[in-house]
Each structure stands twice: as C-alpha cells, then as structure tokens.
Amino acid sequence: MAEEKVVYKVVATDENHEVNVESYxxxxxxxxxxxxxxxxxxxxxTLPMGIIAQRFGGKRPIMLALFVNGVVCICTPWVPLVGGWVAMSASRVLQGLTQAAMFPSIHSLLAKWVPLSERGRLSTYVYTGSQAGTILAFQLSGLFAGSPVLGWPVSFWVFGTLSLICFCLLGYFGVGSPHEHPSITAEEMAFILHDGAVDVVPKKRKTPWRHILTCKAVWGLVITHAGSALAYLLILTEIPVYMNHILGVDLKRNGLYSSLPYIALFLMAIVFGNVADFLANRKLMSVVNIRRTANTIAMVLSGLFLLAFSCVHSTVLAVTLLIIALGLHAGTHVAFHINHIDLAPNFAGPIMALGNTVANLTGLLAPVIVSNIVMDDVKNHRKWQYVFIIVAVFMFITNTIYVVFAKGTVQPWNFYGEEENDAEEKEMTNKTDKQLNKKNSLQDVIR
Structure with missing residues (x-):
C-alpha cells in the first residue's frame, strides 16, 4: 500500500500572513x-475510438474528450483529498480513455475537409496545436507553480477551463463534414472533394480490417510511427533526467531550455507542410516520394543529431543539437502522419487508431530501456549513450521499412462496401417508388 501524506508548505510570507500550498x-x-x-x-x-470516429464522425468524440478532460482537470487538485492516489489514478485513466479519441477523430475530420492540394499545410497547422499547447503549458505551469499567490492548482483550473472553452467553440462552430455545413457553396464543396477519394455523402461502410491488416503500406507507416513514438517519448520523458545528471541542467526549472525544442518542432512543422504542398502542387515530386523524403529527414537525420547530442558535454551545444533533432523530427507531420489519408481517406480514423495504439505500446519501452541499461547509475554517460544508440538504430530500421513499402495513392479498399451501399440505396429508391405508385393507385380508385 502506497503511503498517503498531505504536506502544507509555506511558499511566501509577509508582515500580515503566510501563504500555504497543499502538496502530496x-x-x-x-x-x-x-x-x-x-x-x-x-x-x-485508442483503437475503439478510431472505430467510433469512423461510425459517428470526428466532431462528437473530440467534444467528449474536451468536456471530460476539462471537468477532470478542474477537479484534480481536490481529487486526492477525496480518494487519495487511487482516485487520482482513476481520474487519469478517465482522461486517457477520452483523450484517445483525439488523433483518430482529427484524422477523420481532416480526411473529409482537407483537399489534396492543401493536405500538408492544413494538417500541420492542426497538429502543431499539440506543440503550441506544450510550449504554453511549460511556461504557464512554471509561472503558476512558482507564484507565492497562485500555486500549482491554478494550472489545472486554467487548462481545464481552456478545454471547456474549446468544447463550446467546437460545438457551436464545428461541422463534421462539408455536406453538413449550412452555408458551404457548390464551388467550395467541389474544391474540397474534387479528387473523389472521400465520400461526398457519408455512407455506412464497414471498416475493411482484412484489407487494412494485409496492406504492406499500412504496416510500413504503423512501424515507422512506432519508431517515431519511441524517440519522441525518450526526449519527452528521459532527456530532462539526462540533462540534469550528465550536463547539470534542470530542464524542469529552466523554462527556456524546456520550450526551445518544442518551438523548433512547431515552426519546422509549418515549414515542412508548406514545402510538401509546394512540391506536390508544382509536380516536382510525387506524393509518395515527398512522404519518403520527409520521413527520412525526420527519422534518419533527426536520429543522427540525437546521437550527436549524446556525445557532447557542452550545455549550449547539447541544447542546440536537441533543438535541431526535434525540429527535423517535425517532418513526420507530412510523412507517415498523413499517409493514412493518402491511402484511404474514408478509413483514415481507424488506420490512425491502429498506428497510434502500436506506437504508444512501443513508446512505453523508453523507460524500460533506460531502467535496464542505466538503472540507478544515472551519472554514467556511457550507459546513456547506449540508450541513444538503441533508439537511433530503431529509428533507422523503421524508416527503412516505411520507405520500402510506402504508397501515396488511394487504395481500392478505400471504397470497400460500395456495392452494399449502392444496393441499399437502390432498395430504398425502389421502396419509395412502390409507395408512390401505391399512393397514386389509391388516389385513382378514389377518383
């Protein structure tokens, strides 16, 4: 049984009173x-949410995630008072269950709304919201936690409130697909749907899991997604420990060092998105070669800079190399990350859910690798280098698999269930015609 203890720490005093902040x-x-x-x-x-997004569209699952996470986030400072660490864990499980809807649902919406000519730009604009949120969270959380008046609970209240505001905005302004938009013009609809790869009117298609699971191009992007996730989670969770014990820099307390790599990731994602669309629209490169090139930059070049980061002892140089590594990793946004939409826009949500599930399971290996190689010897530079070598090699191998099997064209199974839908529509038309004929015959008899 874990030990429960509430501690009240004095964080500021003046002539009249002292400010106490509760911690656990x-x-x-x-x-x-x-x-x-x-x-x-x-x-x-993650995988069930991909199926839900496929069936009910992307808007409602995202709204559910925003609402639940907003409420739970606001209540978090009081949750341990009610049920201790068990209640805290339960609340985090609930947040994870609902946040699993985000990536599959966003992919489902992008597949319906983003035309091929703008796929790189608009997709990166949407997904860079994650980096922008990370940068904002680093700065505001440190500011609130260090404030003698506000304290750490304010971070949860602020971010929970922002989540609920986004919930309201999406509910009021958001639309699941172009055909549901009340004021869209015929020209706008034609521009969005001109390539004919996504259903103009949503159809009840069953997810073709047999085709998805036997498609080499799908497994190529799933595998490289796993390699990307392992590298990203290593940077997110273990780099602060490495920087603290090897280079003597506490990233958690240094907001500038914490934010710079994610600022680079944010800016470079936008650059990659615009360059990818430029190359595709000018016919300078095929879609599949754009995906291959961007993925190689994001996995191989980024991995090389990550290796270089592990070999230096200068703090400034190390941070510079980390910024470059994470900035180059932004290439994944126009590589495997949107390749799901290239292959099957009608099933982009479930495919993203499949890849995200495998990627998250793989990402959990990051702390396992560190704990088994570094163990408690966190100041051993050589052991840390072994960790970075393993992760970099994994990035190189998964990128190679992706490059070999990648495709940039819509797959035939994107239209899986077309015959069933056509038969159902034909049956409904015949049924309506019969009812009209019956009604006309009855009117003739009355006359």
Missing part, C-alpha cells in the same frame, strides 16, 4: 502508477 507526499512508485494510469487508459481506448 507520494513515493516514486506511486507517482509512476499515477503517470502510467493515463497511458493505460489512452492505449486501451
């Missing part, structure tokens, strides 16, 4: 359980 003294294992709870819920529900 949990041991390391309990903290890890709470952290893992989110990823457990997220990974478990």
């Amino acid at each position: 003294d949990w041991n390391k294992s309990t903290q890890e359980i709470i952290t893992f709870s989110f990823f457990g819920g997220y990974t478990t529900m």
Whole structure:
C-alpha cells in the first residue's frame, strides 16, 4: 500500500500572513502508477475510438474528450483529498480513455475537409496545436507553480477551463463534414472533394480490417510511427533526467531550455507542410516520394543529431543539437502522419487508431530501456549513450521499412462496401417508388 501524506508548505510570507500550498507526499512508485494510469487508459481506448470516429464522425468524440478532460482537470487538485492516489489514478485513466479519441477523430475530420492540394499545410497547422499547447503549458505551469499567490492548482483550473472553452467553440462552430455545413457553396464543396477519394455523402461502410491488416503500406507507416513514438517519448520523458545528471541542467526549472525544442518542432512543422504542398502542387515530386523524403529527414537525420547530442558535454551545444533533432523530427507531420489519408481517406480514423495504439505500446519501452541499461547509475554517460544508440538504430530500421513499402495513392479498399451501399440505396429508391405508385393507385380508385 502506497503511503498517503498531505504536506502544507509555506511558499511566501509577509508582515500580515503566510501563504500555504497543499502538496502530496507520494513515493516514486506511486507517482509512476499515477503517470502510467493515463497511458493505460489512452492505449486501451485508442483503437475503439478510431472505430467510433469512423461510425459517428470526428466532431462528437473530440467534444467528449474536451468536456471530460476539462471537468477532470478542474477537479484534480481536490481529487486526492477525496480518494487519495487511487482516485487520482482513476481520474487519469478517465482522461486517457477520452483523450484517445483525439488523433483518430482529427484524422477523420481532416480526411473529409482537407483537399489534396492543401493536405500538408492544413494538417500541420492542426497538429502543431499539440506543440503550441506544450510550449504554453511549460511556461504557464512554471509561472503558476512558482507564484507565492497562485500555486500549482491554478494550472489545472486554467487548462481545464481552456478545454471547456474549446468544447463550446467546437460545438457551436464545428461541422463534421462539408455536406453538413449550412452555408458551404457548390464551388467550395467541389474544391474540397474534387479528387473523389472521400465520400461526398457519408455512407455506412464497414471498416475493411482484412484489407487494412494485409496492406504492406499500412504496416510500413504503423512501424515507422512506432519508431517515431519511441524517440519522441525518450526526449519527452528521459532527456530532462539526462540533462540534469550528465550536463547539470534542470530542464524542469529552466523554462527556456524546456520550450526551445518544442518551438523548433512547431515552426519546422509549418515549414515542412508548406514545402510538401509546394512540391506536390508544382509536380516536382510525387506524393509518395515527398512522404519518403520527409520521413527520412525526420527519422534518419533527426536520429543522427540525437546521437550527436549524446556525445557532447557542452550545455549550449547539447541544447542546440536537441533543438535541431526535434525540429527535423517535425517532418513526420507530412510523412507517415498523413499517409493514412493518402491511402484511404474514408478509413483514415481507424488506420490512425491502429498506428497510434502500436506506437504508444512501443513508446512505453523508453523507460524500460533506460531502467535496464542505466538503472540507478544515472551519472554514467556511457550507459546513456547506449540508450541513444538503441533508439537511433530503431529509428533507422523503421524508416527503412516505411520507405520500402510506402504508397501515396488511394487504395481500392478505400471504397470497400460500395456495392452494399449502392444496393441499399437502390432498395430504398425502389421502396419509395412502390409507395408512390401505391399512393397514386389509391388516389385513382378514389377518383
């Protein structure tokens, strides 16, 4: 049983009063359980959420995620008071279960709304919201936590409120597909749907899992997604420990060092998106070669800079190399990350859910690799280098698999169920005609 203890720390005093901030003294294992709870819920529900997004569209699952996470986030400072670390873990599971809807649902919406000529730009604009949120969270959380007046709970209240505001905005302004938009023009509709790869009017298509699971191009992007996730989670979770013990820099306390790599990721994603569309629209490169090239930059070049990062002892040089590595990794946004839409826009949500599930399971290997190689010897530079070598090699191998099997054209099974839908529509038309004929015959008899 984990030890529960509430501690009140004096963070500021003046002549009239002192300000107390409540904190929870949990041991390391309990903290890890709470952290893992989110990823457990997220990974478990990712694939089902892809199926839900496919069936009901992307808008409603995202709204559910925003609402639940907003409410839970606002309540988080009080949750441990009610049920301790167990209640805290349960709340994190709930957040993970609902946040699993985000990527599959966003992909489902992008497939319906984004034309091929703007796929690189608009997709990166949407997904860079994640990096923008990370940068904002780093800065505001540090500001609130260090404030003698506000304290750490304010971070949860602010971000929870922002989530609920986004929920309201999406509910009021958001539309699941072009044909549902009340004021869209015929020209706009034609521009969005001109390539004919996505259903103009949503059809009840059953997800063709047999075709998806036997498609080499799908497995290519799923495997490289796993390689990308392992590298990203290593940077997100283990780099702060490495920088602290090897280079003597506490990234958690240094907002500038914490934010710079993600600022680079944000800016470079936009650059990659615009360059990809330029090359595609000018017919300078085929879609599949754009995906291959961007993925190689994001996995191979980024991996090389990550290796270089592990070999230097200068803090400034290390941070510079990390910024370049993460900036180049932004190429994934116009590589495997939107290749799902290239292959099958009608089933982009389920395919993204499949890839995201495998990627998150693979990403959990990052702390396992570190704990088995570095163990408690966190100041051993050579052991850390072994970790970076393993991750970089994994990035190189998964990129090679993607490059070999990648495709940039719509697959035939994107229209899976076309015959069933046509037969159903024909049956409905015949039924309507029979009812009209019956009604006309009855009127003739009355006359």
